[in-house]
Amino acid sequence: xxxxxxxxxxxxxxxxxxxxxxxxxxxxxxxxxxxxxxxxxxxxxxxxxxxxxxxxxxxxxxxxxxxxxxxxxxxxxxxxxxxxxxxxxxxxxxxxxxxxxxxxxxxxxxxxxxxxxxxxxxxxxxxxxxxxxxxxxxxxxxxxxxxxxxxxxxxxxxxxxxxxxxxxxxxxxxxxxxxxxxxxxxxxxxxxxxxxxxxxxxxxxxxxxxxxxxxxxxxxxxxxxxxxxxxxxxxxxxxxxxxxxxxxxxxxxxxxxxxxx
Amino acid sequence: xxxxxxxxxxxxxxxxxxxxxxxxxxxxxxxxxxxxxxxxxxxxxxxxxxxxxxxxxxxxxxxxxxxxxxxxxxxxxxxxxxxxxxxxxxxxxxxxxxxxxxxxxxxxxxxxxxxxxxxxxxxxxxxxxxxxxxxxxxxxxxxxxxxxxxxxxxxxxxxxxxxxxxxxxxxxxxxxxxxxxxxxxxxxxxxxxxxxxxxxxxxxxxxxxxxxxxxxxxxxxxxxxxxxxxxxxxxxxxxxxxxxxxxxxxxxxxxxxxxxxxxxxxxxxxxxxxxxxxxxxxxxxxxxxxxxxxxxxxxxxxxxxxxxxxxxxxxxxxxx
Ligand SMILES: Cc1cc2nc3c(=O)[nH]c(=O)nc-3n(C[C@H](O)[C@H](O)[C@H](O)COP(=O)(O)OP(=O)(O)OC[C@H]3O[C@@H](n4cnc5c(N)ncnc54)[C@H](O)[C@@H]3O)c2cc1C
Numbered sequence: 001x002x003x004x005x006x007x008x009x010x011x012x013x014x015x016x017x018x019x020x021x022x023x024x025x026x027x028x029x030x031x032x033x034x035x036x037x038x039x040x041x042x043x044x045x046x047x048x049x050x051x052x053x054x055x056x057x058x059x060x061x062x063x064x065x066x067x068x069x070x071x072x073x074x075x076x077x078x079x080x081x082x083x084x085x086x087x088x089x090x091x092x093x094x095x096x097x098x099x100x101x102x103x104x105x106x107x108x109x110x111x112x113x114x115x116x117x118x119x120x121x122x123x124x125x126x127x128x129x130x131x132x133x134x135x136x137x138x139x140x141x142x143x144x145x146x147x148x149x150x151x152x153x154x155x156x157x158x159x160x161x162x163x164x165x166x167x168x169x170x171x172x173x174x175x176x177x178x179x180x181x182x183x184x185x186x187x188x189x190x191x192x193x194x195x196x197x198x199x200x201x202x203x204x205x206x207x208x209x210x211x212x213x214x215x216x217x218x219x220x221x222x223x224x225x226x227x228x229x230x231x232x233x234x235x236x237x238x239x240x241x242x243x244x245x246x247x248x249x250x251x252x253x254x255x256x257x258x259x260x261x
Numbered sequence: 262x263x264x265x266x267x268x269x270x271x272x273x274x275x276x277x278x279x280x281x282x283x284x285x286x287x288x289x290x291x292x293x294x295x296x297x298x299x300x301x302x303x304x305x306x307x308x309x310x311x312x313x314x315x316x317x318x319x320x321x322x323x324x325x326x327x328x329x330x331x332x333x334x335x336x337x338x339x340x341x342x343x344x345x346x347x348x349x350x351x352x353x354x355x356x357x358x359x360x361x362x363x364x365x366x367x368x369x370x371x372x373x374x375x376x377x378x379x380x381x382x383x384x385x386x387x388x389x390x391x392x393x394x395x396x397x398x399x400x401x402x403x404x405x406x407x408x409x410x411x412x413x414x415x416x417x418x419x420x421x422x423x424x425x426x427x428x429x430x431x432x433x434x435x436x437x438x439x440x441x442x443x444x445x446x447x448x449x450x451x452x453x454x455x456x457x458x459x460x461x462x463x464x465x466x467x468x469x470x471x472x473x474x475x476x477x478x479x480x481x482x483x484x485x486x487x488x489x490x491x492x493x494x495x496x497x498x499x500x501x502x503x504x505x506x507x508x509x510x511x512x513x514x515x516x517x518x519x520x521x522x523x524x525x526x527x528x529x530x531x532x533x534x535x536x537x538x539x540x541x542x543x544x545x546x547x548x549x550x551x552x553x554x555x556x557x558x559x560x561x562x563x564x565x566x567x568x569x570x571x572x573x574x575x576x577x578x579x580x581x
Contacts, residue, residue, distance in 0.1 A: 168443070225401055240561060
């Protein structure tokens with residue numbers, strides 16, 4: 001199995017995230033950056049498929065030079081090699097142009113299966129799996145909480161999360177699979193893994209290397225624009241009361257006063 | 262007046278409340294055209310509802326091609342309608358299915374996409390809360406037809422009875438779009454309670470409940486309030502409650518009038534899914550729990566005392 005998994009470097013979950021004042025893109029300079037937590041589940045699932053069926057796991061990311069830290073993490077978890085699309089001109093790309101750029105890189109890898117996670121914690125679009133499927137012309141198996149691959153039959157099936165249960169969805173390989181965090185428990189990189197990662201092949205591509213048309217990427221090509229950004233008005237600090245045996249009654253009075261009951 | 266395409270959100274034809282919200286919003290932008298995509302025989306259940314909320318037209322596809330495949334066929338239809346009708350905008354609900362359909366439609370029509378809008382002005386400027394609601398941005402699509410994914414509970418639905426013209430869409434879904442086939446549907450969590458994302462009141466339980474059976478306390482409180490039941494990830498991971506009920510970054514995003522968090526610490530990932538709730542009430546025995554930093558009303562106490570008393574008091578209030 002030729003397995004491709006996408007990852008993204010994002011501001012640390014607990015960091016106070018901001019938009020850059022000048023161009024209103026996510027400020028990635030003033031914060032610690034980490035692998036998007038959800039992507040760990042994608043990498044884990046890729047490794048599991050490899051362990052079950054053999055093959056190779058290639059990590060693909062698009063991001064600034066320091067996103068190489070996120071690649072290293074995926075490699076130290078056990079991925080075999082990586083492709084890093086990195087170019088100043090890509091800065092400010094929106095989800096649509098990012099998906100087109102990633103699809104272009106991924107298609108040169110001729111994958112049997114492409115794995116993404118359900119969303120990145122910075123932009124929270126939750127659309128990359130769908131967009132990659134659209135761009136690559138492959139079946140879309142997103143919102144997957146369980147994945148079963150049958151390489152012999154050239155088939156993959158997933159349990160797709162639904163409102164009140166799940167849908168069983170089948171497709172022929174190659175396909176795009178998007179995983180949710182219920183799917184597995186991501187492994188921690190071992191010391192051996194961290195050492196081995198340093199020697200694993202990493203291909204760095206510029207936009208030109210990837211064959212991307214200069215006008216199709218980056219902030220100027222984005223199909224939407226942020227006009228204005230402001231900190232949310234602070235929530236008025238609430239009333240916190242210690243229970244003296246009448247806590248439930250107090251909440252009820254609060255609800256009544258607010259006309260909520 | 263130019264058309265505004267509204268992707269109808271429904272379950273087997275049964276329209277969801279967000280459909281009425283989208284139609285109401287669409288009326289402020291142009292002439293609302295509902296796009297109903299579903300399985301054979303499902304439209305009948307939506308027909309009156311769409312008329313009640315002012316759809317001027319209904320574009321209609323009822324076929325197994327739509328019902329039994331993931332996202333791509335619906336995106337094909339919606340993209341064709343964008344090309345045929347040149348609408349001012351396409352509106353879809355911020356649910357997992359519809360946001361995927363919307364995204365693919367934006368890609369296919371070379372249009373801009375905005376997700377999780379909570380407001381949209383007549384000039385198509387969208388408001389979004391980003392970074393877990395800590396920053397409010399206004400944004401605008403600059404290319405193609407704006408495709409805007411709108412959060413449930415963002416607009417108050419207003420009826421405006423109409424007699425929509427029904428237009429079946431003449432389309433053959435491509436084989437490529439039928440790559441991901443739904444072969445079975447399994448219902449795991451049928452509760453009879455309101456839909457989590459649409460409910461006006463949500464009561465959620467967390468690790469503080471200590472065991473699956475203690476969720477009965479949360480359910481009882483929820484039922485006295487006519488509320489939906491939510492859960493933290495700690496509770497769903499422990500198997501105490503179905504993960505379809507998880508609220509948070511990787512669960513559902515809710516924005517009710519009232520959110521009651523019971524035995525939930527208020528981790529950033531939980532907060533991401535509920536902090537736009539109008540009123541947040543927390544019950545937690547730890548005065549340092551982060552949830553108290555953004556709760557409107559909090560009780561520091563043992564939930565096993567506070568919650569049953571609260572349920573009783575609400576019942577008394579209702580009776581009295
Ligand atoms: C990638 C990723 C995605 C995530 N997505 C989500 C998500 O979508 N939703 C989500 O909720 N979490 C999510 N999390 C997990 C999140 O970080 C927290 O671990 C989780 O929210 C904790 O759940 P909790 O508040 O129920 O448990 P805890 O943090 O353990 O809190 C339990 C609380 O109950 C209180 N308590 C205990 N006993 C009592 C009692 N008798 N009476 C009153 N109070 C009591 C305690 O004081 C404590 O504050 C995610 C994490 C990651 C890494």
